[in-house]
Amino acid sequence: MPDKFAVGIDFGGTKILAGVVELNSGRLIATSKKKTRQPNDVGDVFKRLTSTIDDALQDANLDIKRISGIGIGAAGMVNRDKGILLNAVNMGLNEIPLTAPLEDYYGLPARLGNDVEVATLGEMKFGAGRGSANFVCIFIGTGIGSGVVVDGKILRGASGTAGEVGHTVIYPYGRPCGCGASGCLEAYASRTAIAKVVASEVARGHECLVADKIDPSKGILRSKSISQALEAGDPLVTRAVLEGARFMGLGLATVINFLNPERIILGGGLIEASDMYFQVAKDEAMMRGLKIATRKLEIVKAGLGDYAGIVGAAQLVAK
Numbered sequence: 001m002p003d004k005f006a007v008g009i010d011f012g013g014t015k016i017l018a019g020v021v022e023l024n025s026g027r028l029i030a031t032s033k034k035k036t037r038q039p040n041d042v043g044d045v046f047k048r049l050t051s052t053i054d055d056a057l058q059d060a061n062l063d064i065k066r067i068s069g070i071g072i073g074a075a076g077m078v079n080r081d082k083g084i085l086l087n088a089v090n091m092g093l094n095e096i097p098l099t100a101p102l103e104d105y106y107g108l109p110a111r112l113g114n115d116v117e118v119a120t121l122g123e124m125k126f127g128a129g130r131g132s133a134n135f136v137c138i139f140i141g142t143g144i145g146s147g148v149v150v151d152g153k154i155l156r157g158a159s160g161t162a163g164e165v166g167h168t169v170i171y172p173y174g175r176p177c178g179c180g181a182s183g184c185l186e187a188y189a190s191r192t193a194i195a196k197v198v199a200s201e202v203a204r205g206h207e208c209l210v211a212d213k214i215d216p217s218k219g220i221l222r223s224k225s226i227s228q229a230l231e232a233g234d235p236l237v238t239r240a241v242l243e244g245a246r247f248m249g250l251g252l253a254t255v256i257n258f259l260n261p262e263r264i265i266l267g268g269g270l271i272e273a274s275d276m277y278f279q280v281a282k283d284e285a286m287m288r289g290l291k292i293a294t295r296k297l298e299i300v301k302a303g304l305g306d307y308a309g310i311v312g313a314a315q316l317v318a319k
């Protein structure tokens, strides 16, 4: 039997990644990438999406008949049945229909999932989740999202929001969070949180090797700059990353005590940028988690890196 392929799309607030994936092995045949940019309307989004897909298809050089379908993992809340992206992160658009127009355009079935959910699916089938039926994937970058796998299935919750570990409160009356609440884990342990600490210290006159990389309007420092500063031994960035990692350890201890998973998989930009963050968060979690709950636990790094979303999204259309 010939190998089957599908298109997987990671549709984020800053970039669109598309890839042609061999479904049985998770192997990537071709990939393409475009900036999401601020779209004017829904038509703009669709054009950007199809041009990214077209590039990947052209690069893969496969007969379209060998493509089983198109799977999309989108950042934001999604209506899986209707294939609509309900609120697009950073795009200022709501209710974007994705699967129906793609099905019409390519004549292929299309399915939609949330970005964290599909990345978890990718790790489950081909990454660090292989061989485990009870694990949690936590992705740490701009925010903190997680996918929870129980008995081999992704847990969705009553209204589809299960796994929002980034919004567990670790400090009453603490720092404001993007969700509107105060003291959420995300406001202490995400890359954005670490960047804000660095930016505010720089604004107070502290020296920092990557001070010129900070966008003062948003307090943003990219993962690459964080990693450069750590390698050069910058004291301010090192302290901010250490603090963020310890807070992450607190969040992980909550996950461990509540769910008793056999594996916790940590991924995302910050984990790739800093091994220290990973180690410190892991040690803190193991120290704080209940002894019996940590006995069978492994805390490991994600296996698929940037491509977990594409590989997982393609699985949405696997038969």
Ligand SMILES: [Zn+2]
Residues within 6 Å of the ligand: 166, 167, 177, 178, 179, 180, 181, 184, 186
């Ligand atoms: Zn929050």
